[in-house]
Amino acid sequence: MDVAVVDRRDEEFLLDLLNTTPVVDGQERDDLADDDSARAWMRARGVESSRGDLIAVRDLLQDVVRGMRTPSALDRFLGDVTMRPKMTPDGVSWELAASPAARAVLAWDALRINSPGRLRACANDECRLFLIDRSKPNTARWCSMAICGNRMKARRYYQRAKGSEK
Numbered sequence: 001m002d003v004a005v006v007d008r009r010d011e012e013f014l015l016d017l018l019n020t021t022p023v024v025d026g027q028e029r030d031d032l033a034d035d036d037s038a039r040a041w042m043r044a045r046g047v048e049s050s051r052g053d054l055i056a057v058r059d060l061l062q063d064v065v066r067g068m069r070t071p072s073a074l075d076r077f078l079g080d081v082t083m084r085p086k087m088t089p090d091g092v093s094w095e096l097a098a099s100p101a102a103r104a105v106l107a108w109d110a111l112r113i114n115s116p117g118r119l120r121a122c123a124n125d126e127c128r129l130f131l132i133d134r135s136k137p138n139t140a141r142w143c144s145m146a147i148c149g150n151r152m153k154a155r156r157y158y159q160r161a162k163g164s165e166k
Contacts (some may be wrong), residue, residue: 005096010107011132013045014119017058017104018065018130019143028128032058042100049100053077057101061108065130066121074108077101124148 020031020041032038038051057077063069081098098106111119111132118133122143129143142148 006103006107006110010103011111013047013100014061014104014107014111015130015132016045017054018062019128020058021062021128023126023128047100053099053101057104061104062130064108065119071109071112074105077105081106122148 022029022031031041032051032055035051038054042049042054057074060069060073064071064074077099081096081102083094084097086093086095096103096106108119115132118138120131120133121127122129122131123141124143127143127148129148131140131143133140
């Protein structure tokens with residue numbers, strides 16, 4: 001019997017959803033802000049959902065990952081989740097039937113259990129993105145070393161250099 005609830009695609013979907021509110025040129029942008037952009041975002045990921053559900057689960061997941069809300073806030077997205085049995089040549093296989101919002105919550109929970117602390121917000125306070133740290137030592141701090149990591153290192157260098165001038 002094979003029971004697979006979430007996989008790497010669900011984790012990537014979760015990360016994509018969390019990262020739909022990037023800061024671009026100092027302004028927060030919402031990739032789900034209107035129906036057209038939300039449809040394009042969903043189409044690119046092969047999902048169908050209501051824009052409202054995606055925004056609601058995204059906002060709650062962002063708060064939960066940042067520690068601003070408790071996980072119980074996500075419960076409302078799990079009501080219609082079911083597992084369906086399917087006969088295969090190897091026996092019974094179980095398939096998850098869940099909305100994209102529920103899949104995002106289940107992916108968050110799977111990461112919480114199987115990879116504790118690896119899903120987190122970027123350490124740059126000016127950034128709104130998240131990362132899944134897949135490095136062996138679990139030391140990644142920024143959504144992108146090339147962007148946020150470089151900015152933060154340059155900022156620290158500038159502060160040290162400025163402090164040593166006094």
